[in-house]
Amino acid sequence: MEAELIALAPETRFSFTCSPEVPCFTRCCRELVQALTPYDALRLAAGLGLSAREFRERYTRLHPGPETGLPILTLAPVGGACPFVTAQGCRVYADRPSSCRAYPLLRAAGLPGQGPPASEAWFLLREPHCRGFDGPPRWTAAAWAEAQGLEAYNRENDRLLPLLRAKRRLHPAPLAGGLAARVAAALYDPEALREEFAAGRIPGGERILERHPGATAGEGLALLHAGLEAAEALLREASR
Ligand code: SF4
Ligand code: SF4
Secondary structure, eight states, rough: OOOEEEEEOTTTTTTTSTTTSSTTTTGGGGGGOEOOOOHHHHHHHHHHHHHHHHHHHHHEEEEOOOTOOOOEEEEOOOTTTTTTETTTTETGGGGOHHHHHHTEEEEEESSSSSOSSSSEEEEEEEEEOOOOSSSOOOOOOHHHHHTTHHEEEEEEOOOTTHHHHHHHHHOOOOOOOOHHHHHHHHOOHHHHHHHHHHTTOTTHHHHHHHSGGGGGGGGGHHHHHHHHHHHHHHHHHOOO
16 A cells, blocks of 8 residues: 555544554654654754754754755664654654654645745555554544644744745855855754854844844844844855
8 A cells, every 4th residue: 555645634634643552653753753843852952951052963963955955954864763662652752853842644734825824734644564543534624723722833843934935036046165164053053043143244234133132142032033043044145
């Protein structure tokens, strides 16, 4: 049987149960390359009590994103498996990444204009190894998202949409090494980003910091938001 991707209407219900009782328990965590959004990385580092740099060095790798060409952090597998999977399940469950929360759903969000996401679509991914689909249809996509605590993840991940749009428009090709490294720092390396702001190397940096006044104080959401704007500013500067 092949994997199936099924578009879900808002009222469509699907069955899904995942628990230590399923025969495939943790199999999905043992055969994957798990991509992390900047918010995923922030939450995981905080949940593990690590600085962003310690987290990155200990648990991740940086790649050019296959679809966007933007640098993307992935969890570094251990023997092919996620570094956080144990026989008892996920040891970072409270801070597990967006795609782990959403599974078996995938969410697509679009931003044709300015402002919040103008469109959202949900898909059900039925993979042959996953045995969680037995039982009566229970969940809608919205109910699943709420039960999995996805609201904050979706909100923060949607902040990437303007950057993705700018990347497509300004730099359709893969980013050159120096620019890729600076964009990666803006997205995933708060220590380096603070230094870039302090040294005046982010175009329009003062105005970005005015919009995110907490950004110079720590590694939290304000710096993440400033980093997204900094990454876009770097792309714009390089395209001139
Ligand atoms: S494969 Fe599916 S049912 Fe099995 S542990 Fe993973 S998500 Fe749960
Ligand atoms: S972070 Fe947790 S849920 Fe996600 S792949 Fe790793 S062990 Fe599985």
